[in-house]
Amino acid sequence: MQLEQQNLLKREKMGLFKNINIDKLKSGLAKTRSAIFNRISEAVTGKVKLDEDVFHELEEILITSDMGVELSSEIIEDVKRKLVYESVRNEETIYKVMENSLTSILENSFTNVEYEPDYTNFKPYIIVVVGVNGAGKTTTVGKMAHNFYQAGRTVIIGAADTFRAAANEQLEIWAQRAKVSIVQKGSGADPSSVVYETVKKAIDEKVDVVIIDTAGRLHTKNNLMDELSKIQRVIKKLLDYAPNDIFLVVDGSTGQNAIQQAKAFSKSVNLTGLIITKLDGTAKGGIVFQIARELKLKIPYIGVGEGIDDLQNFDNSLFVKTLIGSN
Numbered sequence: 108m109q110l111e112q113q114n115l116l117k118r119e120k121m122g123l124f125k126n127i128n129i130d131k132l133k134s135g136l137a138k139t140r141s142a143i144f145n146r147i148s149e150a151v152t153g154k155v156k157l158d159e160d161v162f163h164e165l166e167e168i169l170i171t172s173d174m175g176v177e178l179s180s181e182i183i184e185d186v187k188r189k190l191v192y193e194s195v196r197n198e199e200t201i202y203k204v205m206e207n208s209l210t211s212i213l214e215n216s217f218t219n220v221e222y223e224p225d226y227t228n229f230k231p232y233i234i235v236v237v238g239v240n241g242a243g244k245t246t247t248v249g250k251m252a253h254n255f256y257q258a259g260r261t262v263i264i265g266a267a268d269t270f271r272a273a274a275n276e277q278l279e280i281w282a283q284r285a286k287v288s289i290v291q292k293g294s295g296a297d298p299s300s301v302v303y304e305t306v307k308k309a310i311d312e313k314v315d316v317v318i319i320d321t322a323g324r325l326h327t328k329n330n331l332m333d334e335l336s337k338i339q340r341v342i343k344k345l346l347d348y349a350p351n352d353i354f355l356v357v358d359g360s361t362g363q364n365a366i367q368q369a370k371a372f373s374k375s376v377n378l379t380g381l382i383i384t385k386l387d388g389t390a391k392g393g394i395v396f397q398i399a400r401e402l403k404l405k406i407p408y409i410g411v412g413e414g415i416d417d418l419q420n421f422d423n424s425l426f427v428k429t430l431i432g433s434n
């Protein structure tokens with residue numbers, strides 16, 4: 108048996124592959140974790156009584172991590188209410204109660220926990236990745252392709268960023284790393300034509316997943332946003348159920364702006380989820396809670412580094428545990 112085929116069988120046996128690595132999450136979220144966890148520890152250690160000053164300090168910590176003024180105050184009120192039922196009110200109890208409060212924010216914001224494309228009913232399953240310049244789209248497409256390949260799926264990447272000359276080369280390198288195929292045309296070609304060819308090839312070759320990379324665009328530029336609507340229409344013409352997912356990639360270190368971007372992109376395409384990247388580079392990972400709460404869009408993945416393995420499946424309770432320490 109060919110080595111490649113053996114590998115494929117091995118990967119298929121693994122079944123539903125989730126890229127969740129607790130150590131990676133921990134190191135990737137270290138900055139936010141220390142901004143929240145270590146500072147809470149400082150705020151409560153040695154305090155005989157948890158008075159208003161302590162709660163005020165806790166609220167400040169949450170605000171500094173970018174959870175927003177309103178949400179932070181709501182969390183602290185919830186923590187206070189929950190603490191009433193705790194017989195021992197020490198540092199450990201504070202963490203437990205906070206973990207509880209933060210997890211429920213995510214749970215109440217979206218029902219998804221486990222993102223898994225429905226390959227059975229939709230083949231090929233089509234994912235389009237959109238976002239402003241430099242958000243991390245191309246990198247995310249490469250990492251996502253790797254995740255699907257690891258799950259034993261066949262993947263084609265469509266290089267619909269025909270705007271920048273270097274974009275093709277960058278995506279091609281990612282396709283090689285992830286061991287998947289790619290469809291590309293010269294720079295300046297109509298992005299929709301690349302999309303058409305990619306989806307057509309996926310149908311002909313019975314490929315499981317298509318991931319389309321698109322050019323970065325300012326969400327305030329109408330003509331560029333129209334181009335995305337056109338891509339969506341072209342896909343639908345070939346497959347009436349598609350695209351299955353349109354993911355907006357947002358840079359986690361840009362804070363509130365992510366929410367504005369999501370609102371603007373939603374006007375041109377039907378966003379189905381958000382991928383928050385570069386959480387490793389920021390101490391303000393609390394933005395994830397604000398984003399989840401305000402947009403109520405699923406978060407299939409988060410980016411916690413530049414490596415191929417650094418696109419981690421998002422899991423509500425694991426995310427909170429990683430930030431608040433009981434992991």
Ligand SMILES: Nc1nc2c(ncn2[C@@H]2O[C@H](COP(=O)(O)OP(=O)(O)OP(=O)(O)O)[C@@H](O)[C@H]2O)c(=O)[nH]1
Pocket residue numbers: 238239240241242243244245246247268274321322323324384385386387388409410411412413417
């Ligand atoms: N630290 C870190 N860097 C990331 C992450 N995701 C992407 N990057 C980096 O962000 C930079 C921009 O990433 P790209 O993938 O090129 O972004 P893009 O959205 O495709 O950019 P345009 O196509 O120019 O709009 C690169 O240097 C990536 O390595 C992440 O999760 N963590």
Ligand SMILES: [Mg+2]
Pocket residue numbers: 244245246268274321322323
């Ligand atoms: Mg790109």
